[in-house]
Amino acid sequence: MQSWNAPEVPTIEGQGIVPRVHDTASGGLRELSGVGGRVGMYVCGITPYDSTHLGHAATYVAFDTLNRAWRDAGLDVTYVQNVTDVDDPLLERAEDTGVDWRELASSEIEKFRGDMAGLRVIPPAHYVSVVDSVDLVVTAVSEMLRTGSAYVVGDDVYADLAADALVGSIGHLDDAEMDTLFAERGGDPDTPGKRHPRDPLLWRGRREGEPSWPGGDLGEGRPGWHIECAAIARDHLDIPMTVQGGGYDLVYPHHEMSTSHLREVTGRQHPAEAFVHTGLVGYQGHKMSKSRGNLVFVSQLAADGIPADVVRLVLLAQHYRTDWEYSSAQLGAAARRWQRWQDAAHLARDTDESATIAALRAAIADDLNTPAAVAIVDAWAARPGRGRAVIAAVSALLGVEIG
Numbered sequence: 001m002q003s004w005n006a007p008e009v010p011t012i013e014g015q016g017i018v019p020r021v022h023d024t025a026s027g028g029l030r031e032l033s034g035v036g037g038r039v040g041m042y043v044c045g046i047t048p049y050d051s052t053h054l055g056h057a058a059t060y061v062a063f064d065t066l067n068r069a070w071r072d073a074g075l076d077v078t079y080v081q082n083v084t085d086v087d088d089p090l091l092e093r094a095e096d097t098g099v100d101w102r103e104l105a106s107s108e109i110e111k112f113r114g115d116m117a118g119l120r121v122i123p124p125a126h127y128v129s130v131v132d133s134v135d136l137v138v139t140a141v142s143e144m145l146r147t148g149s150a151y152v153v154g155d156d157v158y159a160d161l162a163a164d165a166l167v168g169s170i171g172h173l174d175d176a177e178m179d180t181l182f183a184e185r186g187g188d189p190d191t192p193g194k195r196h197p198r199d200p201l202l203w204r205g206r207r208e209g210e211p212s213w214p215g216g217d218l219g220e221g222r223p224g225w226h227i228e229c230a231a232i233a234r235d236h237l238d239i240p241m242t243v244q245g246g247g248y249d250l251v252y253p254h255h256e257m258s259t260s261h262l263r264e265v266t267g268r269q270h271p272a273e274a275f276v277h278t279g280l281v282g283y284q285g286h287k288m289s290k291s292r293g294n295l296v297f298v299s300q301l302a303a304d305g306i307p308a309d310v311v312r313l314v315l316l317a318q319h320y321r322t323d324w325e326y327s328s329a330q331l332g333a334a335a336r337r338w339q340r341w342q343d344a345a346h347l348a349r350d351t352d353e354s355a356t357i358a359a360l361r362a363a364i365a366d367d368l369n370t371p372a373a374v375a376i377v378d379a380w381a382a383r384p385g386r387g388r389a390v391i392a393a394v395s396a397l398l399g400v401e402i403g
Helices: 054-072 088-097 101-118 129-149 175-184 225-236 247-266 298-305 307-314 328-346 356-364 370-382 389-398
Strands: 020-022 029-031 039-045 077-085 127-129 151-154 156-161 201-205 222-223 239-249 272-278 281-283
Touching: 020 247, 020 272, 039 054, 039 225, 054 077, 054 101, 054 239, 054 272, 054 281, 054 298, 054 307, 054 389, 077 247, 077 298, 077 356, 088 101, 127 129, 127 225, 129 151, 129 156, 129 201, 129 222, 129 247, 156 247, 175 247, 201 225, 201 370, 225 247, 225 307, 239 247, 247 272, 307 328, 307 370, 328 370, 356 370, 356 389, 370 389
Parallel strands: 039 077, 039 239, 077 127, 239 272
Antiparallel strands: 020 029, 151 156, 156 201, 201 222
16 A cells, blocks of 8 residues: 655764663663664554544654654664554444445545645555455464464454463553453453453454455454454564554553464564553543544644644654643644744854754653753754754754754
Protein backbone atom coordinates (compact mmCIF):
# COMPACT_ATOMS: atom_id res chain seq x y z
CA MET A 1 0.00 0.00 0.00
CA GLN A 2 1.26 3.47 -0.86
CA SER A 3 2.09 5.71 2.11
CA TRP A 4 2.67 9.44 1.53
CA ASN A 5 5.41 11.71 0.24
CA ALA A 6 8.41 12.07 2.52
CA PRO A 7 9.30 15.53 3.84
CA GLU A 8 12.74 16.96 3.25
CA VAL A 9 14.90 16.37 6.34
CA PRO A 10 18.04 18.54 6.43
CA THR A 11 21.36 17.12 7.56
CA ILE A 12 22.73 18.76 10.70
CA GLU A 13 26.41 19.17 11.37
CA GLY A 14 27.79 16.81 14.00
CA GLN A 15 26.46 13.56 15.42
CA GLY A 16 23.08 13.03 17.02
CA ILE A 17 22.48 11.20 20.30
CA VAL A 18 20.88 7.76 20.53
CA PRO A 19 17.65 8.45 22.49
CA ARG A 20 16.62 6.88 25.78
CA VAL A 21 12.88 6.24 25.79
CA HIS A 22 10.46 5.01 28.45
CA ASP A 23 9.61 1.32 28.20
CA THR A 24 6.12 0.50 29.50
CA ALA A 25 7.05 -3.10 30.33
CA SER A 26 10.07 -2.32 32.53
CA GLY A 27 8.88 1.08 33.73
CA GLY A 28 12.28 2.63 33.04
CA LEU A 29 14.26 4.39 30.34
CA ARG A 30 15.95 2.29 27.68
CA GLU A 31 18.66 3.38 25.25
CA LEU A 32 17.35 2.07 21.95
CA SER A 33 20.19 1.56 19.50
CA GLY A 34 19.06 -1.69 17.87
CA VAL A 35 21.53 -4.21 16.49
CA GLY A 36 24.43 -3.31 14.23
CA GLY A 37 23.23 0.24 13.71
CA ARG A 38 19.76 -0.93 12.62
CA VAL A 39 16.51 -0.26 14.46
CA GLY A 40 12.99 -1.44 13.74
CA MET A 41 9.77 0.23 14.83
CA TYR A 42 6.18 -0.95 14.51
CA VAL A 43 3.50 1.63 15.29
CA CYS A 44 -0.13 0.54 15.15
CA GLY A 45 -2.04 2.40 12.45
CA ILE A 46 -5.60 3.58 12.03
CA THR A 47 -8.86 1.75 11.53
CA PRO A 48 -10.07 3.97 8.68
CA TYR A 49 -13.67 4.65 9.63
CA ASP A 50 -13.18 8.33 10.49
CA SER A 51 -10.71 11.16 9.96
CA THR A 52 -7.45 11.75 11.81
CA HIS A 53 -8.02 13.59 15.07
CA LEU A 54 -5.48 15.25 17.35
CA GLY A 55 -5.13 12.11 19.47
CA HIS A 56 -3.98 10.16 16.42
CA ALA A 57 -1.74 13.01 15.31
CA ALA A 58 -0.09 13.26 18.74
CA THR A 59 0.88 9.59 18.56
CA TYR A 60 2.30 9.72 15.04
CA VAL A 61 4.19 12.96 15.67
CA ALA A 62 5.72 11.44 18.82
CA PHE A 63 7.02 8.40 16.93
CA ASP A 64 8.12 10.67 14.09
CA THR A 65 10.26 12.48 16.67
CA LEU A 66 11.84 9.17 17.67
CA ASN A 67 12.39 8.32 14.01
CA ARG A 68 14.10 11.68 13.42
CA ALA A 69 16.30 11.27 16.51
CA TRP A 70 17.41 7.81 15.40
CA ARG A 71 18.24 9.06 11.93
CA ASP A 72 20.14 12.02 13.33
CA ALA A 73 22.17 9.56 15.43
CA GLY A 74 23.18 7.73 12.25
CA LEU A 75 20.95 4.66 12.71
CA ASP A 76 19.25 2.80 9.87
CA VAL A 77 15.51 2.88 10.64
CA THR A 78 12.89 0.45 9.37
CA TYR A 79 9.48 1.81 10.26
CA VAL A 80 6.35 -0.31 9.77
CA GLN A 81 2.74 0.78 10.19
CA ASN A 82 -0.42 -1.20 9.48
CA VAL A 83 -3.87 -0.10 8.38
CA THR A 84 -6.75 -2.11 9.85
CA ASP A 85 -8.85 -1.78 6.71
CA VAL A 86 -11.29 -4.50 7.74
CA ASP A 87 -12.66 -4.61 11.28
CA ASP A 88 -15.96 -4.31 13.12
CA PRO A 89 -15.90 -0.51 13.66
CA LEU A 90 -15.28 0.07 9.94
CA LEU A 91 -18.03 -2.35 8.88
CA GLU A 92 -20.48 -0.85 11.37
CA ARG A 93 -19.78 2.70 10.22
CA ALA A 94 -20.15 1.68 6.58
CA GLU A 95 -23.53 0.09 7.30
CA ASP A 96 -24.70 3.12 9.31
CA THR A 97 -23.77 5.53 6.51
CA GLY A 98 -24.78 3.35 3.59
CA VAL A 99 -21.30 3.46 2.08
CA ASP A 100 -19.45 0.39 0.87
CA TRP A 101 -16.83 -0.50 3.48
CA ARG A 102 -14.06 -0.53 0.87
CA GLU A 103 -14.96 2.96 -0.32
CA LEU A 104 -15.11 4.26 3.25
CA ALA A 105 -11.70 2.75 4.06
CA SER A 106 -10.14 4.12 0.87
CA SER A 107 -11.42 7.67 1.43
CA GLU A 108 -10.33 7.79 5.07
CA ILE A 109 -6.89 6.34 4.29
CA GLU A 110 -6.44 9.05 1.66
CA LYS A 111 -7.34 11.72 4.24
CA PHE A 112 -4.87 10.18 6.68
CA ARG A 113 -2.10 10.32 4.06
CA GLY A 114 -2.83 14.00 3.51
CA ASP A 115 -2.82 14.73 7.25
CA MET A 116 0.51 12.94 7.78
CA ALA A 117 2.14 14.62 4.78
CA GLY A 118 0.91 18.00 6.00
CA LEU A 119 2.35 17.39 9.46
CA ARG A 120 5.69 16.37 7.86
CA VAL A 121 5.64 12.91 9.38
CA ILE A 122 8.29 10.71 7.77
CA PRO A 123 6.34 7.87 6.13
CA PRO A 124 6.89 4.25 7.14
CA ALA A 125 9.10 2.10 4.94
CA HIS A 126 6.24 -0.41 4.92
CA TYR A 127 2.66 0.87 5.08
CA VAL A 128 0.69 -2.35 5.20
CA SER A 129 -2.98 -3.08 4.60
CA VAL A 130 -4.53 -5.90 6.61
CA VAL A 131 -6.66 -6.83 3.58
CA ASP A 132 -3.41 -7.30 1.64
CA SER A 133 -1.96 -9.38 4.51
CA VAL A 134 -4.65 -12.01 4.98
CA ASP A 135 -2.26 -14.73 3.75
CA LEU A 136 0.25 -13.74 6.45
CA VAL A 137 -2.46 -14.05 9.10
CA VAL A 138 -3.64 -17.43 7.77
CA THR A 139 -0.07 -18.73 7.95
CA ALA A 140 0.43 -17.48 11.51
CA VAL A 141 -2.90 -18.84 12.79
CA SER A 142 -2.25 -22.21 11.15
CA GLU A 143 1.14 -22.39 12.87
CA MET A 144 -0.45 -21.63 16.23
CA LEU A 145 -3.00 -24.40 15.71
CA ARG A 146 -0.23 -26.87 14.90
CA THR A 147 1.75 -25.98 18.02
CA GLY A 148 -1.30 -26.11 20.29
CA SER A 149 -1.33 -22.40 21.17
CA ALA A 150 -4.66 -21.92 19.38
CA TYR A 151 -7.93 -23.85 19.23
CA VAL A 152 -11.14 -23.97 17.22
CA VAL A 153 -14.57 -22.83 18.43
CA GLY A 154 -17.15 -23.48 15.74
CA ASP A 155 -15.95 -21.65 12.63
CA ASP A 156 -13.57 -19.41 14.61
CA VAL A 157 -10.06 -19.79 15.96
CA TYR A 158 -8.90 -18.45 19.33
CA ALA A 159 -5.49 -18.09 20.94
CA ASP A 160 -4.94 -20.19 24.05
CA LEU A 161 -3.33 -17.71 26.42
CA ALA A 162 -2.58 -20.52 28.87
CA ALA A 163 0.25 -21.45 26.47
CA ASP A 164 2.03 -18.15 27.21
CA ALA A 165 3.21 -17.53 30.77
CA LEU A 166 4.36 -14.01 29.89
CA VAL A 167 0.95 -12.59 29.00
CA GLY A 168 0.42 -9.54 31.19
CA SER A 169 4.10 -8.63 31.44
CA ILE A 170 3.74 -5.40 29.47
CA GLY A 171 0.98 -3.59 31.36
CA HIS A 172 1.27 -5.46 34.69
CA LEU A 173 -2.50 -5.29 35.20
CA ASP A 174 -4.41 -7.46 37.63
CA ASP A 175 -7.12 -9.89 36.51
CA ALA A 176 -9.98 -7.53 37.28
CA GLU A 177 -8.41 -4.73 35.23
CA MET A 178 -7.75 -7.08 32.31
CA ASP A 179 -11.30 -8.43 32.46
CA THR A 180 -12.72 -4.91 32.27
CA LEU A 181 -10.47 -3.68 29.47
CA PHE A 182 -10.84 -6.83 27.41
CA ALA A 183 -14.61 -6.41 27.40
CA GLU A 184 -14.43 -2.66 26.72
CA ARG A 185 -11.86 -2.85 23.92
CA GLY A 186 -13.23 -5.28 21.41
CA GLY A 187 -13.05 -8.57 23.34
CA ASP A 188 -15.74 -11.22 23.56
CA PRO A 189 -15.48 -12.70 27.06
CA ASP A 190 -18.91 -14.37 26.97
CA THR A 191 -18.49 -16.40 23.78
CA PRO A 192 -19.44 -20.04 24.51
CA GLY A 193 -16.74 -22.64 24.01
CA LYS A 194 -13.75 -20.49 24.85
CA ARG A 195 -11.23 -21.97 27.25
CA HIS A 196 -10.77 -18.62 29.02
CA PRO A 197 -12.90 -15.47 28.77
CA ARG A 198 -9.87 -13.37 27.74
CA ASP A 199 -8.65 -15.67 24.97
CA PRO A 200 -8.56 -13.43 21.86
CA LEU A 201 -10.00 -14.13 18.43
CA LEU A 202 -7.45 -15.04 15.75
CA TRP A 203 -9.68 -15.90 12.80
CA ARG A 204 -13.37 -15.06 12.45
CA GLY A 205 -15.16 -17.61 10.30
CA ARG A 206 -17.34 -16.39 7.47
CA ARG A 207 -20.58 -14.63 8.48
CA GLU A 208 -23.41 -13.78 6.16
CA GLY A 209 -23.12 -10.18 4.95
CA GLU A 210 -19.50 -9.75 6.09
CA PRO A 211 -16.38 -9.73 3.90
CA SER A 212 -14.32 -12.90 3.99
CA TRP A 213 -11.26 -14.41 2.38
CA PRO A 214 -10.00 -17.94 1.71
CA GLY A 215 -8.27 -19.33 4.79
CA GLY A 216 -7.13 -22.74 3.58
CA ASP A 217 -7.71 -25.26 6.35
CA LEU A 218 -9.12 -22.46 8.51
CA GLY A 219 -12.05 -22.03 6.17
CA GLU A 220 -13.29 -18.71 4.80
CA GLY A 221 -13.15 -15.77 7.17
CA ARG A 222 -11.20 -12.69 8.19
CA PRO A 223 -8.40 -11.81 10.62
CA GLY A 224 -8.87 -11.04 14.28
CA TRP A 225 -7.49 -7.75 15.48
CA HIS A 226 -4.31 -8.60 17.39
CA ILE A 227 -2.91 -11.28 15.11
CA GLU A 228 -2.74 -8.86 12.19
CA CYS A 229 0.02 -6.82 13.84
CA ALA A 230 1.95 -9.93 14.86
CA ALA A 231 1.85 -11.32 11.32
CA ILE A 232 2.77 -8.02 9.66
CA ALA A 233 5.60 -7.32 12.12
CA ARG A 234 7.06 -10.78 11.61
CA ASP A 235 7.01 -10.34 7.85
CA HIS A 236 8.50 -6.85 7.66
CA LEU A 237 10.84 -6.52 10.66
CA ASP A 238 13.70 -8.38 12.25
CA ILE A 239 12.44 -9.90 15.50
CA PRO A 240 13.08 -8.74 18.15
CA MET A 241 12.05 -5.35 16.85
CA THR A 242 13.40 -2.32 18.68
CA VAL A 243 10.06 -0.66 19.50
CA GLN A 244 6.40 -1.57 19.41
CA GLY A 245 4.41 1.58 19.88
CA GLY A 246 1.05 3.27 19.92
CA GLY A 247 -1.34 5.07 22.22
CA TYR A 248 -1.53 4.05 25.87
CA ASP A 249 -4.98 2.54 25.34
CA LEU A 250 -3.30 -0.15 23.20
CA VAL A 251 -1.27 -1.58 26.08
CA TYR A 252 -4.12 -3.95 26.91
CA PRO A 253 -5.36 -5.93 25.23
CA HIS A 254 -3.81 -5.13 21.86
CA HIS A 255 -0.09 -5.07 22.60
CA GLU A 256 -0.28 -7.82 25.19
CA MET A 257 -2.08 -10.07 22.74
CA SER A 258 -0.14 -9.25 19.58
CA THR A 259 3.13 -9.74 21.47
CA SER A 260 1.90 -13.06 22.82
CA HIS A 261 1.09 -14.16 19.28
CA LEU A 262 4.56 -13.09 18.15
CA ARG A 263 6.11 -15.19 20.90
CA GLU A 264 4.23 -18.22 19.63
CA VAL A 265 5.10 -17.78 15.95
CA THR A 266 8.73 -16.69 16.36
CA GLY A 267 9.89 -18.58 19.48
CA ARG A 268 11.20 -15.27 20.87
CA GLN A 269 10.26 -14.67 24.49
CA HIS A 270 10.75 -10.92 24.03
CA PRO A 271 9.76 -9.95 20.48
CA ALA A 272 10.28 -6.23 21.18
CA GLU A 273 13.08 -4.52 23.09
CA ALA A 274 10.73 -1.81 24.34
CA PHE A 275 7.06 -0.87 24.35
CA VAL A 276 6.53 2.86 23.94
CA HIS A 277 3.13 4.46 24.50
CA THR A 278 1.76 7.94 24.13
CA GLY A 279 -0.64 9.68 26.50
CA LEU A 280 -4.29 10.32 25.73
CA VAL A 281 -5.62 13.63 24.41
CA GLY A 282 -8.78 15.08 25.90
CA TYR A 283 -11.24 17.72 24.77
CA GLN A 284 -14.23 19.21 26.54
CA GLY A 285 -13.44 17.23 29.69
CA HIS A 286 -13.14 13.77 28.15
CA LYS A 287 -10.76 11.66 26.06
CA MET A 288 -11.32 12.32 22.37
CA SER A 289 -13.56 9.56 21.06
CA LYS A 290 -15.99 8.92 18.25
CA SER A 291 -18.70 7.85 20.69
CA ARG A 292 -18.62 11.22 22.49
CA GLY A 293 -18.26 13.24 19.32
CA ASN A 294 -15.57 15.44 20.90
CA LEU A 295 -13.05 15.06 18.10
CA VAL A 296 -10.80 17.77 16.71
CA PHE A 297 -9.87 16.74 13.18
CA VAL A 298 -6.51 17.62 11.66
CA SER A 299 -8.15 18.05 8.25
CA GLN A 300 -10.70 20.51 9.66
CA LEU A 301 -7.97 22.60 11.25
CA ALA A 302 -6.25 22.71 7.85
CA ALA A 303 -9.54 23.67 6.16
CA ASP A 304 -9.87 26.48 8.71
CA GLY A 305 -6.53 27.84 7.54
CA ILE A 306 -4.39 26.65 10.47
CA PRO A 307 -0.86 25.91 9.19
CA ALA A 308 0.33 22.35 9.83
CA ASP A 309 3.43 23.75 11.57
CA VAL A 310 1.16 25.35 14.16
CA VAL A 311 -0.70 22.07 14.75
CA ARG A 312 2.62 20.27 15.10
CA LEU A 313 3.79 22.85 17.64
CA VAL A 314 0.65 22.28 19.72
CA LEU A 315 1.60 18.60 19.89
CA LEU A 316 5.32 19.16 20.51
CA ALA A 317 4.53 21.45 23.45
CA GLN A 318 3.21 18.36 25.31
CA HIS A 319 5.38 15.51 26.54
CA TYR A 320 4.40 12.45 24.55
CA ARG A 321 3.68 10.31 27.65
CA THR A 322 1.43 12.88 29.32
CA ASP A 323 -2.36 12.91 29.14
CA TRP A 324 -3.44 16.41 28.19
CA GLU A 325 -6.47 18.49 27.33
CA TYR A 326 -6.65 20.37 24.04
CA SER A 327 -8.04 23.91 23.88
CA SER A 328 -8.18 26.60 21.22
CA ALA A 329 -5.91 28.70 23.46
CA GLN A 330 -3.10 26.24 22.79
CA LEU A 331 -3.61 26.73 19.08
CA GLY A 332 -3.27 30.48 19.49
CA ALA A 333 -0.13 30.11 21.61
CA ALA A 334 1.41 27.81 19.02
CA ALA A 335 0.62 30.25 16.21
CA ARG A 336 2.33 33.08 18.10
CA ARG A 337 5.34 30.84 18.85
CA TRP A 338 5.70 29.85 15.20
CA GLN A 339 5.57 33.51 14.16
CA ARG A 340 8.30 34.42 16.69
CA TRP A 341 10.48 31.59 15.41
CA GLN A 342 9.96 32.72 11.79
CA ASP A 343 10.77 36.33 12.65
CA ALA A 344 13.93 35.20 14.42
CA ALA A 345 14.94 32.99 11.51
CA HIS A 346 14.69 35.90 9.06
CA LEU A 347 17.10 37.93 11.22
CA ALA A 348 19.52 35.09 12.01
CA ARG A 349 23.23 35.35 11.17
CA ASP A 350 26.06 32.97 10.35
CA THR A 351 27.21 32.60 13.94
CA ASP A 352 28.12 29.46 15.87
CA GLU A 353 25.11 27.58 17.26
CA SER A 354 26.75 24.27 18.17
CA ALA A 355 25.75 24.63 21.84
CA THR A 356 22.08 25.26 20.99
CA ILE A 357 21.95 22.31 18.61
CA ALA A 358 23.66 20.08 21.19
CA ALA A 359 21.06 21.13 23.75
CA LEU A 360 18.24 20.37 21.30
CA ARG A 361 19.67 16.92 20.64
CA ALA A 362 20.09 16.24 24.34
CA ALA A 363 16.50 17.25 25.13
CA ILE A 364 15.04 14.97 22.46
CA ALA A 365 17.36 12.11 23.43
CA ASP A 366 16.01 12.39 27.00
CA ASP A 367 12.75 10.48 26.48
CA LEU A 368 11.69 12.69 23.57
CA ASN A 369 11.41 15.77 25.74
CA THR A 370 9.94 18.03 23.08
CA PRO A 371 8.63 20.64 25.57
CA ALA A 372 12.26 21.21 26.65
CA ALA A 373 13.32 21.33 22.99
CA VAL A 374 10.63 23.90 22.22
CA ALA A 375 11.82 26.02 25.15
CA ILE A 376 15.39 25.89 23.80
CA VAL A 377 14.18 27.23 20.45
CA ASP A 378 12.17 29.91 22.27
CA ALA A 379 15.38 31.05 24.00
CA TRP A 380 17.24 31.02 20.67
CA ALA A 381 14.54 33.15 19.06
CA ALA A 382 14.73 35.72 21.87
CA ARG A 383 18.52 36.01 21.83
CA PRO A 384 20.30 38.74 19.82
CA GLY A 385 22.93 37.44 17.42
CA ARG A 386 21.18 34.11 16.92
CA GLY A 387 22.67 31.74 14.35
CA ARG A 388 21.06 30.34 11.21
CA ALA A 389 22.14 26.74 11.81
CA VAL A 390 19.27 26.28 14.27
CA ILE A 391 16.75 26.68 11.42
CA ALA A 392 17.87 23.39 9.86
CA ALA A 393 17.99 21.70 13.27
CA VAL A 394 14.40 22.70 14.02
CA SER A 395 13.34 21.26 10.67
CA ALA A 396 15.31 18.02 11.07
CA LEU A 397 14.60 17.27 14.72
CA LEU A 398 11.19 18.85 15.35
CA GLY A 399 9.74 18.73 11.83
CA VAL A 400 8.83 22.42 11.92
CA GLU A 401 9.73 24.78 9.06
CA ILE A 402 10.73 28.32 10.02
CA GLY A 403 13.27 29.36 7.37
